[in-house]
Each structure stands twice: as structure tokens, then as C-alpha cells.
Amino acid sequence: MGTQTTFLKNTWYVAAWSHEISAEALLARTITRVPVLLWRDRAGRVVALEDRCCHRAAPLSKGRREGDRIRCMYHGLLFDTDGRCVEIPSQDFIPPAARVRALPVVERFKWIWVWMGDPARADESLIPDTHYLDDPGWRGIPGYLHYDANYLLITDNLLDFSHLSYVHETTLGGSAKYATARPKVTRLGRSVRVERWLIDDAPAPYLQKLKTWPGNVDRWNIYDVVLPGVLLMDSGSAPTGTGAPQGHRVDAAEFFGCQAVTPETETTSHYFFQQCHGFALDDAVVTESLTASVHAGFLEDKDIILAQQRILELDPDTPMLAMRMDTALASFRAMMEKAIADERGAAPADATLGAATASARC
Ligand code: FES
Numbered sequence: 139m140g141t142q143t144t145f146l147k148n149t150w151y152v153a154a155w156s157h158e159i160s161a162e163a164l165l166a167r168t169i170t171r172v173p174v175l176l177w178r179d180r181a182g183r184v185v186a187l188e189d190r191c192c193h194r195a196a197p198l199s200k201g202r203r204e205g206d207r208i209r210c211m212y213h214g215l216l217f218d219t220d221g222r223c224v225e226i227p228s229q230d231f232i233p234p235a236a237r238v239r240a241l242p243v244v245e246r247f248k249w250i251w252v253w254m255g256d257p258a259r260a261d262e263s264l265i266p267d268t269h270y271l272d273d274p275g276w277r278g279i280p281g282y283l284h285y286d287a288n289y290l291l292i293t294d295n296l297l298d299f300s301h302l303s304y305v306h307e308t309t310l311g312g313s314a315k316y317a318t319a320r321p322k323v324t325r326l327g328r329s330v331r332v333e334r335w336l337i338d339d340a341p342a343p344y345l346q347k348l349k350t351w352p353g354n355v356d357r358w359n360i361y362d363v364v365l366p367g368v369l370l371m372d373s374g375s376a377p378t379g380t381g382a383p384q385g386h387r388v389d390a391a392e393f394f395g396c397q398a399v400t401p402e403t404e405t406t407s408h409y410f411f412q413q414c415h416g417f418a419l420d421d422a423v424v425t426e427s428l429t430a431s432v433h434a435g436f437l438e439d440k441d442i443i444l445a446q447q448r449i450l451e452l453d454p455d456t457p458m459l460a461m462r463m464d465t466a467l468a469s470f471r472a473m474m475e476k477a478i479a480d481e482r483g484a485a486p487a488d489a490t491l492g493a494a495t496a497s498a499r500c
């Protein structure tokens with residue numbers, strides 16, 4: 139991937155939480171270096187337009203809603219929900235090129251997904267299943283962090299939980315076993331699956347605030363990271379010796395995490411997340427405590443990743459040394475590299491696991 143990051147275009151990106159786009163909102167959000175305006179028509183449907191007027195590139199997000207139209211408040215061009223210009227105050231003739239790009243957009247389970255590539259290829263069935271975000275059998279609170287870091291540094295972090303022993307030593311991790319465990323890593327079509335078990339260990343520090351057991355627990359993190367950067371994770375703890383590794387989850391604390399990393403530019407990213415719990419459903423204190431712990435933990439990640447980004451910016455060719463723990467992130471980077479190369483109609487220069495690890499930088 140090297141220093142010149144390119145972005146996958148023919149893919150769905152999480153652009154926003156549903157609640158961020160209120161009836162009157164004009165939400166500006168840059169995705170893969172493209173300025174995007176998100177808003178709702180009067181029927182409540184989300185509209186995504188390129189946030190760049192075709193006249194002189196003023197952002198439409200600084201414009202004005204006029205029913206189901208947006209007026210650019212620089213020189214007054216008026217656009218409909220398809221991005222067509224329907225009025226130019228200074229002339230009667232509207233040239234066919236007077237339009238802004240309308241992006242395919244889908245609102246599903248509280249996330250707003252936009253397709254940044256060829257609209258003809260925007261297949262809704264490719265959107266990962268995140269129903270946990272909005273399922274009565276689960277509870278969770280939406281979260282968001284903005285990062286001044288390349289998106290792949292964030293997915294690297296998500297693909298290697300050995301960092302839980304160090305970055306989250308007193309919070310989400312609390313066990314040296316995270317670093318010594320050898321997860322099973324499986325490369326699937328458009329995702330990498332990581333399965334990690336910690337057997338007969340103390341419950342994580344944050345979990346001790348949510349649920350108590352008389353002894354040790356078995357802990358699991360089983361997750362997929364799907365292109366272009368969506369994590370779907372089944373995790374939890376159950377009393378050790380009760381059969382959780384064999385699929386018998388007795389007296390368990392089960393969680394489902396949905397996270398999405400969306401590149402804003404080469405050096406900035408959006409990070410959307412919600413950690414859902416499937417026990418104590420009617421206890422709002424559990425939901426709030428879990429959310430606070432996860433948010434605090436994610437700030438620990440952010441702190442180390444931003445520091446790493448600053449070092450890499452000093453010398454983007456900084457060499458990296460591949461380790462066993464990099465297997466999942468190297469697989470994901472190779473997959474991303476190949477997907478981008480395929481999209482551009484060219485073979486990747488070298489999409490082997492080793493090469494992807496060597497280029498594991500911003
Ligand atoms: S820049 Fe939008 S009308 Fe001129």
C-alpha cells in the first residue's frame with residue numbers, strides 16, 4: 139500500500155449514524171477524499187450528494203433546503219435529490235452538465251451506508267449484517283471517534299488483539315494471555331476471521347463491573363473484519379469448564395460488537411462503533427457502564443495509533459518487521475491491496491502476505 143494510499147471505491151462505507159441526519163440537517167462528511175452531503179427528503183429518505191457545487195465548487199452543505207431541493211448559497215443554483223440542477227438564477231438554459239453526483243445510499247440498522255464507486259455496481263446485498271445495532275435482543279449505545287490517522291492503522295489494531303495485554307492492560311484486556319494466545323486466522327472471500335480463546339482466566343476488569351462469577355471464566359473473541367473495514371464480533375465470557383468452547387454458553391456474558399472504519403483522507407478516518415450486550419437487557423446501568431468502558435478503551439487505542447501515525451509521517455518508508463501476531467492484519471492488507479488493484483484493472487505489484495506486512499504503514 140506504501141505511502142500513496144488509494145481507496146477502494148466499489149464498496150459500501152459507513153458514512154453516519156441515522157440519528158446524525160435529522161429532518162433538517164445538512165451533514166457534511168468527507169469519505170475517501172470526496173466531500174459528501176447527507177440529508178433527508180420530506181419523506182425521510184436519506185439523500186447523498188457530492189458536497190461540491192458544479193459551478194464554482196462551493197459546498198452545498200452551506201446551502202439552503204427548499205423542500206426536497208438544495209440551493210447553493212454562493213450564486214444560487216438549485217439541485218434536486220438526483221443532483222440535477224433545476225434552476226440557475228442568472229440564465230434560463232440549464233446545461234446537461236449542470237449536476238452534482240448523487241451517491242447510492244442505504245439506511246440500515248442505524249447506519250447510513252454510501253457507495254463511493256460505480257453506481258451500477260452498488261449491490262445492497264453486499265452490506266454486512268449489523269442488525270445487532272437495532273435488535274430488541276441486544277442493547278448498546280452508538281459511538282464515534284474521529285482519527286487523525288490512516289484507516290489501515292485502525293484496522294491493523296482491530297485485527298491483532300495481542301495489544302489487549304498492553305494497550306488495555308487495566309481495562310478491556312487485563313490478561314497477559316491475549317498476547318500469548320495464538321488465534322485461528324482464516325481468510326475468507328472479502329473478510330478475515332479471527333478466533334481467539336482464553337481458557338480459565340480472570341474476567342476482564344471492565345466486565346467485573348457488569349457481572350460476577352465465583353471463579354475464572356473462558357473468554358472468547360470471534361470476529362470478521364470485512365472489506366473495506368467493518369468488524370463484526372461475537373465475544374464474551376462464561377464460567378470455565380461449563381463448555382463455552384464447545385458451544386454451551388451457560389451463565390455467559392455475551393456481546394456483539396459492530397465497528398466500521400471509514401477513510402476520510404489518507405491521514406484521517408471516521409470510526410463508528412457500538413458494543414451490544416445480550417444479557418441484563420433491562421439494566422440501563424450495564425449498558426452505560428459497558429459503553430463508558432469501551433469508549434475509554436478505544437481512546438487508549440487512539441492514543442497509541444495517533445502516536446504511531448506521527449512516527450510514520452516522519453518517514454513513510456519506515457521498515458516494519460513481520461511477526462506471527464501480524465498474520466490477520468497482513469491478510470487483510472493483502473486482500474485490500476488486491477481489491478484496489480482489481481478495481482483499477484491492474485495486478486497488485488506484490489500482494490503476498492510478506493509484502494503486505496512490509497507495507498503495513500500509512
Ligand atoms: S458555487 Fe454554487 S452557485 Fe456558484
Ligand SMILES: [Fe+2]
Pocket residue numbers: 295301302305306435436439
Ligand atoms: Fe484496542
